[in-house]
Amino acid sequence: MPARVIVVTSGKGGVGKTTSTANIAAALAKFGKKVVAVDADVGLRNLDVIMGLENRVVFNFIDVIEKTCKLSQALVKDKRVPGLYLLPAAQTRTKDAVNPQQMIELCEELKPDFDFILLDCPAGIEGGFKNAAAGADEALVVTTPEIPAVRDADRIIGMLESMGKSPIRLIINRLRPNMVQDGDMLAKDDILDVLSIDLIGVVPEDEGVIRATNNGEPMTMTLDSPAAHAYLNIAERLLGNDVPLMDLESYTSRGFFSWIKKLFKRRTRQY
Amino acid sequence: MDFLRKLFGGGNDGSGAKAKDRLRIVLIHDRTDISPELLDSLREEIVSVLSKYMEIDNDKIEIDLDRDEKAVALVANIPVLRIKRGNVDYDKV
Numbered sequence: 185m186p187a188r189v190i191v192v193t194s195g196k197g198g199v200g201k202t203t204s205t206a207n208i209a210a211a212l213a214k215f216g217k218k219v220v221a222v223d224a225d226v227g228l229r230n231l232d233v234i235m236g237l238e239n240r241v242v243f244n245f246i247d248v249i250e251k252t253c254k255l256s257q258a259l260v261k262d263k264r265v266p267g268l269y270l271l272p273a274a275q276t277r278t279k280d281a282v283n284p285q286q287m288i289e290l291c292e293e294l295k296p297d298f299d300f301i302l303l304d305c306p307a308g309i310e311g312g313f314k315n316a317a318a319g320a321d322e323a324l325v326v327t328t329p330e331i332p333a334v335r336d337a338d339r340i341i342g343m344l345e346s347m348g349k350s351p352i353r354l355i356i357n358r359l360r361p362n363m364v365q366d367g368d369m370l371a372k373d374d375i376l377d378v379l380s381i382d383l384i385g386v387v388p389e390d391e392g393v394i395r396a397t398n399n400g401e402p403m404t405m406t407l408d409s410p411a412a413h414a415y416l417n418i419a420e421r422l423l424g425n426d427v428p429l430m431d432l433e434s435y436t437s438r439g440f441f442s443w444i445k446k447l448f449k450r451r452t453r454q455y
Numbered sequence: 456m457d458f459l460r461k462l463f464g465g466g467n468d469g470s471g472a473k474a475k476d477r478l479r480i481v482l483i484h485d486r487t488d489i490s491p492e493l494l495d496s497l498r499e500e501i502v503s504v505l506s507k508y509m510e511i512d513n514d515k516i517e518i519d520l521d522r523d524e525k526a527v528a529l530v531a532n533i534p535v536l537r538i539k540r541g542n543v544d545y546d547k548v
Contacts (some may be wrong), residue, residue: 220505331478338482367469375476 186295190302190422191224191320191349195336197307200357203393205304206234208324210417211404213268217299220259220269220289224316226281226307227271233240236400237262237270248293248328249286255293264405269298279311284318292321300422309343317344323352324384329359329370334379336411341381353384355418360389360430387411388432430435466506480524487527489520501531 192205195298202225209221224229233409243258245429262268271294283285294301303320306312317323323344327337337354344352356372363369372386392409396402403412404419413430419429489497498518505511512534521530 309481315493316507331474331481334478335481335485344488367471369469369471370474370478371471374471378479443502 185299187220187292187298187301188322189320189413190300190322191305191317191338191344192302192324192326193305193313193344194307194326194333195309195313195369196327196333199326199333200355200393201302201307201326202230202234203325203397204355204357204387204415204418205231205302206308206402207404207415208419208422209237209300209302210262210268210402210423211267211416212300212418213262213265215419215423216267217423218267218269218297219300219302219355220294220298221273221302221304222271222294222447223273224287224303225312226315227275227278228306229275230356232260232270233400234397235262235270235402237272241270241272244272244274246277246281246292249282249290254384263441264401279306279373281314282315284315287315287319298370309339313340317347317349317353320349323349324355325352326355326357327375327379328357328377329364329454331370334370334375338379341379351382351427352380354379355384356386358389359432376454383399385414386429386432387414387418398399411452483525483527484522487520487522492516501533504513505533507539509535510541512536 191204192201192208202223205221209219212219214305218331221231221235223229225231226246229244232241235351237260242260242261243253243429247253247257248255248258258271260272261268263269291301291303301319303316325337325340325344341352354376356375359372360369364371372383376383387409390403390409390411393411396409403409404415405412410430410432417427417430490537498516501518502511502513502516514534515529515534518533521528
């Protein structure tokens with residue numbers, strides 16, 4: 185069966201598109217799928233660094249499009265997880281170096297060899313987004329529980345719908361369960377109410393993300409943090425498995441001692 | 456009392472509720488945002504339909520989206536000069 189092509193996008197920058205792409209790609213590979221993560225952010229590439237493969241990049245997908253090299257030469261094989269590949273972006277070119285038609289052709293060329301093609305989309309709604317979205321059938325929209333990110337997600341969802349992408353599913357990233365509990369953060373249902381699209385997962389705020397980026401190792405490879413489990417669940421849901429949402433509140437300690445601590449916290453906040 | 460309520464976390468409207476309200480209003484406006492070109496073409500079509508039935512004052516037409524806090528309405532002010540009685544087949548109405 186040819187690959188499912190999924191664009192990972194958000195509109196707003198800095199909400200975790202690249203981190204999500206890397207972790208979902210690695211998780212899918214761990215489940216035995218053959219996966220290629222394509223960095224569609226031409227000129228500002230970062231997926232190679234997040235995946236820890238920056239030293240092994242020789243060619244990029246613009247080279248493939250311009251026939252400077254063969255597709256197989258540009259693909260970087262991740263030696264840590266079987267079946268995981270990166271197709272890097274060009275760093276010294278601009279988004280104008282490709283057009284949507286070329287992206288569609290590139291995806292068609294990749295399709296027979298993979299189960300999943302994940303396209304890491306640049307921020308914004310201009311050419312870069314249109315290129316990345318062109319080749320995709322499905323979409324994952326990443327947002328954080330903040331007004332600007334949800335607003336931009338709404339815009340992007342509208343554009344993806346008009347392009348006929350389906351299904352379009354939402355990842356809520358960097359949620360802080362304790363802030364939601366205190367009523368100081370948009371909750372999962374608040375966001376789903378206004379966006380009215382299907383949720384595929386909620387990823388809690390997690391210091392492990394920074395450590396993983398420092399180490400160049402997607403969290404789903406080592407699985408030692410809450411965010412890693414959330415991404416693993418997202419990958420399972422992509423595979424069609426019915427996995428219940430994580431009980432994020434269990435990550436906020438709720439014992440008697442922490443209740444006392446919380447009381448003091450409230451007091452200090454008040455005065 | 457207020458102090459006690461806050462201490463025990465009850466009835467404490469956090470900033471999350473405010474964020475939800477603001478988000479909802481922002482999205483109502485975003486989703487009904489209309490470009491000047493689209494508004495012009497809407498105006499032309501409305502005028503062409505109305506012109507079949509009545510003579511209207513083209514220079515004084517006002518069509519715009521009226522926004523308040525909670526909703527958006529299409530408001531049109533179109534001065535009518537004369538109804539075209541001859542052109543409408545009243546038997547069909």
